[in-house]
Amino acid sequence: MSRTRVVVTGMGTTNPVGGDVATTWEGLQAGRSGVRRLTDDWAESMPVKIAGRIAVEPSEILDRVKARRLDRSAQFALIAAAEAWADAGFEGTASEAGLDGDRVGVAFASGIGGVTTLLSNYDTLLEKGPRRVSPLAVPMLMPNAPAANISLTYGARAAAQTPVSACASGAEGVALATDQIRLGRADVVLAGGTEAAIHPLPIAAFANMMALSKNDGDPTTVSRPWDTARDGFVLGEGAGVLVLESLEHAQARGARIYAEVLGTGISADAHDIAQPDPAGRGGSRAISGALRDGDIDPASIVHVNAHATSTPQGDIAEGLMLHATLGAHVDQVVVSGTKSMTGHLLGGAGAVESIATIKALHHRLAPPTINLDHQDPQVELDIATKPRELPTGDIAALNNSFGFGGANVAVVFGSI
Structure with a gap:
């Protein structure tokens, strides 16, 4: 593998603290928690009633018709990717931005995939029969749907990889993207990960295996790393996208560079x-x-x-x-x-x-x-x-x- 230097030229996110990078960074510096009490009807029967819902719902950003064809995890992915792509100085598809789509890749992860699509369609199957199951269910629930939709949106044809390594998946996306560039398979890669698993089944499962905190106090104080009173994690949702490029490619187009992947x-x-x-x-x-x-x-x-x-x-x-x-x-x-x-x-x-x-x-x-x-x-x-x-x-x-x-x-x- 070459020692091609890989740099970060764009970033995008939607998460419980903020709907974009600037708001998220301001919130993190201010010590603002995005954890809230769940207001869904089903939450009252759950052993855990708090979670980190994203700060800005996809319905406020995405076209309604397009959003209905995407699992929530893919909705997050496209929102974060759009911010990162624009932040890197690109507009439209890869070719419209003056890039060779064959040299633009995706390495975008999910730990669980389209679990809400899977479970909601199973409910439909039981309640209304097989004819009412969505014909889009499989392309919505598959773990590589977010990566595939990013690839489709930007005409990224170098590769569309989907690492699935539980809670390490998003970082593995960054590692695989770095490898794509070092191996000479791409000049630009959209990398990162997404998750949307705030649903009764994952919450019950995580709670029963004693992984989630069952603290029922102030939701903003429950996630407490390294504290002696910690008793488990708080489930959140969201996505993050980095635009990675070879240093040579970024410098040739005069891109702003945030950092290097060392x-x-x-x-x-x-x-x-x-x-x-x-x-x-x-x-x-x-x-x-x-x-x-x-x-x-x-x-x-x-x-x-x-x-x-x-x-x-x-x-x-x-x-x-x-x-x-x-x-x-x-x-x-x-x-x-x-x-x-x-x-x-x-x-x-x-x-x-x-x-x-x-x-x-x-x-x-x-x-x-x-x-x-x-x-x-x-x-x-x-x-x-x-x-x-x-x-x-x-x-x-x-x-x-x-x-x-x-x-x-x-x-x-x-x-x-």
Whole structure:
């Protein structure tokens, strides 16, 4: 694989904190939670009654007819992609923007896929019979539907990949996009992930496996990474998209560059289908792999946007990973847990958190972790509870993502 340098030239998101990147960044810096009490009729019977709904509904943005042909997860994907594409300076399709569509790719993930489409059509089948099931159900529910619709919208023909690695999926999309460019298969790739799983069945399933917090207090205080009172994650929804390009391609067209993808690492725990390796060995291999991939000195890492879901075991394991990979330098690293505000976006998490990591580098300001009242003594990290300034000069930041099945992805971004 070549050492082609890969840079970020566009970003887009829709999530519980904001309907675009600017609003999201302002909300994260302000410590604003997007977690709310669910108002759906079905929520009253659920063991968990809170979640992170997106701040701006797709109906306020997308054409109504087009939206009806898309699962909610794909709706989020197209909204975030449109912002990222325009932010990168492109208009219309790839060819209309002066690009060769054969050199534009997609690496866009989902952890679960079109679960709301699947379950609603199953309800229709039971209640009204097979003739009433939507003929669009399969192209709406398939996990690669968001990637396919992005490819169709922008005429991106290099590839339309869909990594499905649970909660690590969005970050894996960024890693695969980086590989596409380094392998010479594309000049520009739309990368990231999406999820829309706020539905009775996923909520009941996550709750019954003791993964979700059952705290029924103020919804904005329930997601609390590293706090001694944490008892599980808060389900969220949303999407994030990055436009990645080779540095040469970006410079040739005079593009604004936010950051560089310095290195990526992927590993598997091979430990348990749901629980992380308690020693954090798998995640450590992913982080070490990202550092090796970019020939990165651990001392250049000044900030980590951690996976930090608020699960008792996961938060401790991630702390061990950072100590194992960054050594004594970990004491000089500012750590943020933005899921304290967004909730856990599953397949969209790694993408949205990549955006937060890049914005932190770009503005030299790490976002806070909210709801951290009493830090777990087993987690020996410098966790920002207020916005924290980052150093000047050439610096790097790490984004971690881990998922069920033992999936681990680490991405290191560098200032430029």
